[in-house]
Amino acid sequence: MTGQAAVLAAVLAALGLVAVVAAWLLSRTTGVRGDVTVLASDAGYLTPETLEDPDLRIRGRPDYLVRDRATGRVYPIEVKPTRDATVLYESDALQLAAYMVLLESRYGPEFAGYGVVRYRAAEFRVPFTAELRRKCIAAAEAIREARRAAVIHRSHEIRAKCWACGVRRACEESLA
Amino acid sequence: MGGRGSRDTNWVSASEIGSYEYCARAYWLEQVQHTERPAATGSRLADGTGHHRAHGRRVAWQRRLVRAAVVLVCAAILVLVVHATRHWRRTTHPIPEFSL
Numbered sequence: 001m002t003g004q005a006a007v008l009a010a011v012l013a014a015l016g017l018v019a020v021v022a023a024w025l026l027s028r029t030t031g032v033r034g035d036v037t038v039l040a041s042d043a044g045y046l047t048p049e050t051l052e053d054p055d056l057r058i059r060g061r062p063d064y065l066v067r068d069r070a071t072g073r074v075y076p077i078e079v080k081p082t083r084d085a086t087v088l089y090e091s092d093a094l095q096l097a098a099y100m101v102l103l104e105s106r107y108g109p110e111f112a113g114y115g116v117v118r119y120r121a122a123e124f125r126v127p128f129t130a131e132l133r134r135k136c137i138a139a140a141e142a143i144r145e146a147r148r149a150a151v152i153h154r155s156h157e158i159r160a161k162c163w164a165c166g167v168r169r170a171c172e173e174s175l176a
Numbered sequence: 177m178g179g180r181g182s183r184d185t186n187w188v189s190a191s192e193i194g195s196y197e198y199c200a201r202a203y204w205l206e207q208v209q210h211t212e213r214p215a216a217t218g219s220r221l222a223d224g225t226g227h228h229r230a231h232g233r234r235v236a237w238q239r240r241l242v243r244a245a246v247v248l249v250c251a252a253i254l255v256l257v258v259h260a261t262r263h264w265r266r267t268t269h270p271i272p273e274f275s276l
Contacts, residue, residue: 005259009252016248023241032235034242043232052187060190063228064235081227095194102190140188143196143203152204161198166213167205 031077031118036066043079051102058140062099062115073112074103083119092117093126097136100128 027034040049042061052059062076076099080092096115103111117124126132146152154162154173162168162176196203205211 002259002263005255009255009259012248012252012255016245016252019241019245019248023238023245026234026238026241030231030235030238032238034238038235038239041232041235042228043235044229045232045235057186058188058190058193062190063231079228079231081231082224089198091194091198094197095190098190098193136193139193139196142200143188143192144186146196146200146204147208149204149208152200152208155200165199165202167202167211169214170205170211171201173201 031079031116031123032064032066035069037069038064038066039074040065051099051106053102053105056101056105056137056140058098058101058136060095060098060102065103068112071112072110074107074110075112076100076103076115077118078115079118081118081120084121085119086122088117088124088126093124093132094136094139096126097128097132098140100126101133101136104128104133 023034032038038046040046040062041064042048043063045064048061049065050059050061051065063079064077065074066077067074076096078092078096078099083089083092096117100111100115103115111128114125114127117126154171154175157175159175162171162174165171165174165176168174168176192203192207195207206213
């Protein structure tokens with residue numbers, strides 16, 4: 001009986017270890033670490049949470065809103081599972097910045113001061129700087145102006161962007 | 177988020193900010209001029225949503241595995257404690273032998 005109990009305990013512990021390793025391996029591919037609590041998700045894992053700032057008139061739903069269990073701080077995670085890039089796109093940094101603006105206003109000192117962008121194989125921790133905040137608010141204002149504009153011109157010289165663009169066939173300024 | 181932000185001319189969504197930064201003209205063509213994307217692009221968008229859902233499922237599995245690990249390790253400890261308790265009782269309070 002002693003041997004049977006020891007074997008049973010060892011099997012259970014081994015299965016537990018396998019589960020821990022599998023969870024750790026998964027966390028390396030998702031960007032959602034094991035030491036965080038997911039508060040909201042727009043990726044179908046939990047109910048999404050729409051954050052709004054009525055003063056700046058910006059709103060958004062981060063893919064994951066998580067709380068670091070060690071520090072108690074909250075930060076957003078934006079995932080782009082099909083993106084293979086090894087450098088962070090400025091557009092993704094600004095989208096994340098918008099979530100950070102919203103978290104700053106919603107959570108105040110509980111906001112961690114950074115966010116995470118996860119691509120297929122790369123991960124970026126983006127600090128929320130005053131410069132990023134300024135760029136985000138300026139982009140929001142530019143969008144409001146664009147909605148009233150008679151025409152808006154291409155804002156880059158990157159051919160690859162045009163190749164990947166969904167409206168390139170309708171765009172007279174396309175580089176593709 | 178983009179569509180909803182476009183309907184209200186004052187509110188701007190985070191995804192719109194990302195789209196506008198990617199290319200201001202592409203944003204304007206899509207959201208202001210309502211230029212239709214080709215069907216292939218539409219299916220790529222659907223793929224993107226599918227990938228997000230798949231990501232959510234992976235995170236859900238990750239959490240389930242952690243919970244399973246906790247349960248399994250607790251069960252292992254419980255087995256050892258129950259067995260040790262029985263063993264201790266047997267050695268400290270031996271059952272008297274029955275004899276006729």
